[in-house]
Amino acid sequence: MNNDQKIWNYLKDKGLNDYACAGIEGNLFWESGNKPNNLENFYNRKFNMTDEEYTAKVDSGEYTNFVRDSAGFGIAQWTYWSRKQGLLDLVKSRGVSIADLASQLDYLWIELSRNGTLINALMSAKSVYEATIIFMVVFENPADQSDKAKQARVDIAQQYYDAYAGDKPMDKYIEVANGVEHYSKAKQGDLIFTIDGKPSNFKVKEFACHDGTDEILIDGRLVRYLQRERDLYGVTTINSAYRTPAYNAKVGGAPKSQHLYGKASDTVCKNGSPLEVAMTAEAMGMGGIGLYPTFTHIDTRDGKSRWDNRSGKQVGVSTFFKTIQYGATGEYVKIAQRKLGVEVDGVFLDKTKEAVLKFQGLHNLKQDAIIGVRTWTELMK
Numbered sequence: 001m002n003n004d005q006k007i008w009n010y011l012k013d014k015g016l017n018d019y020a021c022a023g024i025e026g027n028l029f030w031e032s033g034n035k036p037n038n039l040e041n042f043y044n045r046k047f048n049m050t051d052e053e054y055t056a057k058v059d060s061g062e063y064t065n066f067v068r069d070s071a072g073f074g075i076a077q078w079t080y081w082s083r084k085q086g087l088l089d090l091v092k093s094r095g096v097s098i099a100d101l102a103s104q105l106d107y108l109w110i111e112l113s114r115n116g117t118l119i120n121a122l123m124s125a126k127s128v129y130e131a132t133i134i135f136m137v138v139f140e141n142p143a144d145q146s147d148k149a150k151q152a153r154v155d156i157a158q159q160y161y162d163a164y165a166g167d168k169p170m171d172k173y174i175e176v177a178n179g180v181e182h183y184s185k186a187k188q189g190d191l192i193f194t195i196d197g198k199p200s201n202f203k204v205k206e207f208a209c210h211d212g213t214d215e216i217l218i219d220g221r222l223v224r225y226l227q228r229e230r231d232l233y234g235v236t237t238i239n240s241a242y243r244t245p246a247y248n249a250k251v252g253g254a255p256k257s258q259h260l261y262g263k264a265s266d267t268v269c270k271n272g273s274p275l276e277v278a279m280t281a282e283a284m285g286m287g288g289i290g291l292y293p294t295f296t297h298i299d300t301r302d303g304k305s306r307w308d309n310r311s312g313k314q315v316g317v318s319t320f321f322k323t324i325q326y327g328a329t330g331e332y333v334k335i336a337q338r339k340l341g342v343e344v345d346g347v348f349l350d351k352t353k354e355a356v357l358k359f360q361g362l363h364n365l366k367q368d369a370i371i372g373v374r375t376w377t378e379l380m381k
C-alpha cells in the first residue's frame with residue numbers, strides 16, 4: 001500500500017468522513033508530497049543535505065538542532081519548535097525513525113484531537129472545498145492564503161476524494177454551467193449547485209417547471225446571480241424559473257418569456273424588498289428586471305429590459321436607480337440608509353449626507369453626496 005492510501009485509511013479509521021479525509025490529505029500532500037522524510041526544500045539547500053541525509057543524522061543523533069532549526073519536516077511540515085519537540089519525543093519513545101509514517105500520523109492525530117473545534121468544523125464541512133480550506137487556514141495557516149493557493153490544495157484534495165471516497169457523497173453536488181444546461185428533475189433534482197466549487201443554497205429542482213415536467217433548463221449565470229441575492233438578503237425563494245411553453249401559456253407568460261429558456265427567475269428574498277432585489281440586479285447588470293408587488297423577475301437575456309408592474313399594469317422604465325440627494329424622502333432613501341448603516345427614517349438629512357460622503361470617499365467615487373448610478377451600483381452590488 002502506498003503512503004497516499006495509508007494516510008487516507010488512517011484518517012478514515014479515526015472516524016473522519018470523506019470530505020475531512022480529502023481536505024486533510026490534500027493539504028498534507030501540498031506541504032510534503034506525503035513523504036514523511038520531507039525536509040523543506042529551502043533547508044535542503046541551506047544545510048546541504050538531502051531528505052535522507054537529514055533524517056539519518058537526526059536519527060543517529062549526529063544532528064542535534066532538529067527542534068530549533070525552523071525547518072519544516074515530515075508529512076505536515078512541522079516547523080515550530082514545540083511541535084517538532086513533540087514529534088521527536090514520540091519517535092524516541094518508540095525507538096523509530098523521525099520519518100516513521102505511522103508515528104507522524106499518530107502525532108498529527110494528537111495535535112488534531114487537541115482542537116475539538118477544528119475536528120467539528122472538518123466533520124461538518126459540506127464539500128471537499130470547505131474541508132480543505134478549514135484545514136489549511138486553521139491547522140496549516142500558511143503564509144500564502146491567496147485564492148490560487150487555496151485552489152491548488154483543493155484540486156489535490158479532490159483527487160484523493162475521487163480516488164478513495166467510499167459512498168461518494170459528492171454526488172450531492174453539481175457545478176453550475178457557464179450557460180444554459182438541461183437537467184432531469186428525477187435524476188438530478190436533489191443535487192445542490194456549487195459555484196466555483198462552493199456549495200450554493202440552491203438545488204436543481206428549485207428551478208423546475210411547476211407542471212411536473214422532468215426536463216429543466218437552467219442558466220448557470222442565473223444561479224450565480226441568485227446566490228448573490230441570497231448572500232445579501234437571506235432565504236431566497238424561486239417562485240417560478242423554468243417554464244415549458246404549455247405551462248407558460250397557461251400562467252399567462254409573455255410568448256417569448258425568458259422563463260422558456262431557463263434564463264429567468266421570479267424571486268422573493270426574506271430580508272430584501274422586491275425593489276431592493278431589483279436594484280441589486282441593476283447593480284449587477286442583469287439583462288431583464290421586472291418589479292412586481294411581491295416578487296422580482298430577473299433574467300439573463302442579452303441586452304436590457306426593465307419594467308415596473310407594481311400597479312398591476314406593465315410600465316417600461318429605464319432603470320431602477322433613482323437619483324436622490326439632500327432633502328429627499330421615501331423608499332429610496334430608506335434603502336440607501338440601510339446600505340449605509342445609518343438610522344433608517346426615510347429622510348435624507350445631515351447624517352445620511354455624511355455617510356454618503358464617507359462611502360463615496362471609500363469607493364473612489366466623486367464626493368458630491370448625490371446618490372446616482374455609480375454610487376447606487378456600489379451600494380447595491
Ligand SMILES: [Zn+2]
Binds near residue numbers: 259264265266297298
Ligand atoms: Zn418572470
